[in-house]
Amino acid sequence: MAAIQRNFVPLPKSATPARIQTNAELYDFALDAGDMALLDGLDRDKEGAVTWNPVDAE
Numbered sequence: 022m023a024a025i026q027r028n029f030v031p032l033p034k035s036a037t038p039a040r041i042q043t044n045a046e047l048y049d050f051a052l053d054a055g056d057m058a059l060l061d062g063l064d065r066d067k068e069g070a071v072t073w074n075p076v077d078a079e
Contacts, residue, residue: 023052023060 024031025047033044052060063069067077 023057026051026057 035041035044067074
């Protein structure tokens with residue numbers, strides 16, 4: 022949900038119909054400002070990246 026509140030587009034994937042439905046039901050709540058601030062506090066920029074970003078490749 023945090024990704025959507027930050028205007029990022031997450032790409033959920035599932036082959037299970039029930040999980041596909043659950044993935045689509047994420048618009049009925051929002052994280053409050055305190056929770057978003059906690060998540061922002063976890064950011065370690067590139068040092069904490071868990072995926073490869075081709076923009077950062079040299």
